Amino acid sequence: MGNQSQYEEYEINELNDNYDIGENTIREWGLHGYPVHLAKSSNLFKRVEPLITPAQLISRFLLGIPLPDAYKSDDVLKDRINIAANEFEMLIKTPLVAELYRDKLPYDAALYRSFIHLNAQHKPIQRLLSLQISSADGQSLYTVPGIWIEPANFHRGLINVIPLLSTFGSTAQTGGIIQSAGLIFLATLGQLTFCPSFFQITYTSGVARNENNIPLICNSLVGTLAAIDILSNLASLNVATSVSISQDGISQASSGPGTQIYKTRMDELIQKREKYSAEIRQVFSNKYFMGNI
């Protein structure tokens, strides 16, 4: 560890492979991440499934399209699905399957007064493991109690600290709000209105908790991305636009679309990609950002 900073050492110690998320979770929203805020599913309708398989990719998106032998290898289709799943993450800006993250978020006086309105960099938050005020070298200065953290907007990556108690009227509070709840935060800041790196959150984020529970609509987008890639590849192989044969005064000619052969299907899939990605971002992320700096 000789060349590593104290901050790096702290990170390695805290986020090593033996991270027991179950034990460390301080807040999560309900039992279900999708559909958002679902209390209980009747299971009368299928919304989740394992990550799309090569056979499903063909039956859902490439049915009837003649595939060269190379594409009949499951390894090739699996690779395309894996690439498409990575494209999904870049397109939606959300992990497909849960990963563990740690962000440093700014202190903003206006947002602080709005019940410490924090916006995680990765959305949706599935489980919040810690919310701390930390120093620049990563040391924890203060840990916010989990009971104050409001998880209702975790699906949009929003964390609020609302120190309301379940009972009203005790002598230690006025209107259900603990009077001294946030004094330590402000005391460390004095008259500052903004600090670029103040709150530290550790959390898991992803559309699905594991790859056996992918929302079907996300699976469909992964399949759409893979199908566009495959059709584009197939179309480029269809180079001939016209063929004519003649012999002994008899001739036959035919013309075809050439490399445009799957253009209609690809255009439909591209439209579907745009629509699905917008809808999924709307559910799990933010399409617009607003600030007051």
Added chain:
Amino acid sequence: MKGLNMRLSARIIRNYVNNNSFQYADNINIRAKEPATFWFQLIDLDNSSLRYISAFTPSQLAISVKFKSVDYHNEFSLPAVIASTDDKSIWYIQLDGTKDVNSGNLFFNFVENGISRNFYLLDVLKVEQMEVGAC
């Protein structure tokens, strides 16, 4: 020395009856929280992906398969067992149904006469959930 630079991997096997009767598969579908057995065959990627039969005795061989999770608490490893001493390339793993499989990516550790080799298979286990309406 031959074999030291080989990159091992595995093929998933379905419907294993004996060493002469089985089918290769892309992936295996199992049901969550139900006992299941799945077979695989060791292959050598540096030798045309042919099956790899160790020259060592079964007592000198061991395979451990790790089922990963983002939560360490839900990770677990299981030992694989040689399906038949007649063909040491085919092994199987038994899931007892008490643990959640959180990923279809399997991470293998193969120890052969004290030499350890690691490889993984991508997306080979599909765990069908009985809760299909939400996740």
